[in-house]
Amino acid sequence: MTKKDKILLAAQEIFARCGYAGTTMKMVAEQAGVASGLVFHYYDSKENLFMAAGSEVIDTMIADLREKTAGCVTGCDALGEFIKGYLEFTLENKTTFPTMIRCSPFSDDNPDLDRERIGAKFRRLIDMIEEFLNRGIEDGSIAEIPVTQTAFLIYASIVGAVRTRFLTPYDVPGLYDETRRFILRSVCA
Amino acid sequence: MTKKDKILLAAQEIFARCGYAGTTMKMVAEQAGVASGLVFHYYDSKENLFMAAGSEVIDTMIADLREKTAGCVTGCDALGEFIKGYLEFTLENKTTFPTMIRCSPFSDDNPDLDRERIGAKFRRLIDMIEEFLNRGIEDGSIAEIPVTQTAFLIYASIVGAVRTRFLTPYDVPGLYDETRRFILRSVCA
Amino acid sequence: MTKKDKILLAAQEIFARCGYAGTTMKMVAEQAGVASGLVFHYYDSKENLFMAAGSEVIDTMIADLREKTAGCVTGCDALGEFIKGYLEFTLENKTTFPTMIRCSPFSDDNPDLDRERIGAKFRRLIDMIEEFLNRGIEDGSIAEIPVTQTAFLIYASIVGAVRTRFLTPYDVPGLYDETRRFILRSVCA
Amino acid sequence: MTKKDKILLAAQEIFARCGYAGTTMKMVAEQAGVASGLVFHYYDSKENLFMAAGSEVIDTMIADLREKTAGCVTGCDALGEFIKGYLEFTLENKTTFPTMIRCSPFSDDNPDLDRERIGAKFRRLIDMIEEFLNRGIEDGSIAEIPVTQTAFLIYASIVGAVRTRFLTPYDVPGLYDETRRFILRSVCA
DNA sequence: CATGAATGAGTATTCATTCAT
DNA sequence: GATGAATGAATACTCATTCAT
DSSP: OOHHHHHHHHHHHHHHHHHHHHOOHHHHHHHHTSOHHHHHHHHOSHHHHHHHHHHHHHHHHHHHHHHHHTTOOSHHHHHHHHHHHHHHHHHHTTTTHHHHHHHSTTOOSOTTSOHHHHHHHHHHHHHHHHHHHHHHHHHTSBOSOOHHHHHHHHHHHHHHHHHHHHTOSOOOTTHHHHHHHHHHHHHBO | OOHHHHHHHHHHHHHHHHHHHHOOHHHHHHHHTSOHHHHHHHHOSHHHHHHHHHHHHHHHHHHHHHHHHTTOOSHHHHHHHHHHHHHHHHHHTTTTHHHHHHHSTTOOSOTTSOOHHHHHHHHHHHHHHHHHHHHHHHHTSBOSOOHHHHHHHHHHHHHHHHHHHHTOSOOOTTHHHHHHHHHHHHHBO | OOHHHHHHHHHHHHHHHHHHHHOOHHHHHHHHTSOHHHHHHHHOSHHHHHHHHHHHHHHHHHHHHHHHHTTOOSHHHHHHHHHHHHHHHHHHTTTTHHHHHHHSTTOOSOTTSOHHHHHHHHHHHHHHHHHHHHHHHHHTSBOSOOHHHHHHHHHHHHHHHHHHHHTOSOOOTTHHHHHHHHHHHHHBO | OOHHHHHHHHHHHHHHHHHHHHOOHHHHHHHHTSOHHHHHHHHOSHHHHHHHHHHHHHHHHHHHHHHHHTTOOSHHHHHHHHHHHHHHHHHHTTTTHHHHHHHSTTOOSOTTSOOHHHHHHHHHHHHHHHHHHHHHHHHTSBOSOOHHHHHHHHHHHHHHHHHHHHTOSOOOTTHHHHHHHHHHHHHBO
């Protein structure tokens, strides 16, 4: 693992734990075991490091979800796998995933951040959902519903569930399993 | 309007627009038209001011929702009114409502903030949903579903929809209307 | 003497001794005996403090020179008094005067500084020389020479002599006295 | 052109444009098209590079002026050629000459720099003027004036004119031509 | 109650310099 | 000779908080 990679990983963990404002470049450097100057050498600025850290997580997730939903036959199946895969991913990346929450367009962390760029990446996740909905309407596994709004609402539900789990003090056992059922009940034929 | 009230309103607007970290006490003082010392005189610290600003919004909302759902007969009706009322409230308080987003337990703004206190208040909103679900299961307007998890998921969906609307660069016309349908489809008998 | 004034005086002394880049805001604060934050409270930024420090010196000098040249009859007399007064002023303000050198448009200290604003103030000194030259040409005490260029050259000579004295390691006794003679010999009828 | 020479030339251009403090070793390396380490390999430190860059300019200038004044008969002629040659040199080396301004003993750029060494070189320029004055007094082309002080004042005038031209926002057409006349009028018999 | 002067710890960022390859 | 990764001290600037008036 190069020092550059160590810095990115450290950033993902610290941003995940402390948020954008709560993270200092010194914390990242220390966690990565490098001099603070090296962080700037590779990533120029705090904002840029944040974006790089978030982008890497989301790229990994998108690749993961493409793979997991590749073999599904019906649109409803694919949607179910998508939801399952998304939630699984958050659990498999407990320490770094919250960085993706924080740099997502749904975040309230830093209103000044440039969300256009990262917003485009997130849009690809919602496009996947739309695609599954369309396929499901054609193959009869999904009811006739407005596709775009529903895609956003499905993603909104997932986001809400993930936030409940990761950020909230509430302990709700079985929340993730129920999330899939909650959504599918609403859209499947 | 007393100076104390002016400060609270200013805080709600600035926190809403700039986030916790992005807000300075000087900004609040200027917006309220008072000296910065007075902000501390009344609210002791930034964190405390933030909590006071958020609490006031949520108290107002809870009172509003109690009233709006008071006359509903079935559990499903009450739930529908709750969702509608919640979303309406966000639109009627565009400039101050984001402060509630930011100080909610679902926020990723500042992980160090003490959300226990305000978390309890938010719990009352979820309890309302649980209450409607139970009532609906009894009166037959709601399907047999796990009440607690579903209450959290309904709230998660609402939170997700509100975030899409308030924080996201995406423009999704009809999202709010569809939110109610999306949820009711999933839980009503 | 208010703390604000103490900061300005400290700035004039430190900028004079250490130059723009060699001066730190901490040095100024310490010399003034105040907390570093107060320097920013009153003067916003290093560049702004530098301009304020320089402006105060030049304003004082201009007022001083107006007074000293007020009673002169011929243009040649006034010019001689101007040169004498200018050079005297540098000696009477040994510790602060170099700040004016450094923030003058003739300075090579900081190429990024906004010289337009301060350039306008220095122009008033050159305008005074032009005025004396014109008066002298009329009253016959000054030869027929191109006024603008000569005014700039007279000021250039003064600047060069002052730099020799204040910045250079060379020790040239009698340089200041000879400066007046050198210039007057060139322009007086 | 060796890489060592490329670095020196790059340094002369960047120091000329950005000043000592405003220049970074990275800027020099980039302009020269070499790795930053190589700059240190050849020139050890920033201060040393600055001195080397300045020395090279002044050596070139001195050689140039010796040649240009070689054939002059009277002291006054030689002085006139010196002034003309000096000013011409600044125009023929517009992009690199300001480095000489900045590392001259007349500079206000960085008071901490060791200007003793380079001060000695500049002294040779003033010695040339003295030599011409002495010759002129002997051959009757120059008036009886104190030689040392006048030599310094002539150089001061030239420095002042050059600064006006290179650093100042003022546009004074014909300034350089008038400079020679201004000086010669003062000293020639 | 109200002001705003004053404090000082904290932060992102820069940059000369070193050194292993 | 030549590279550029790596270091860490230094600096301008911010801001919550205190307190005399």
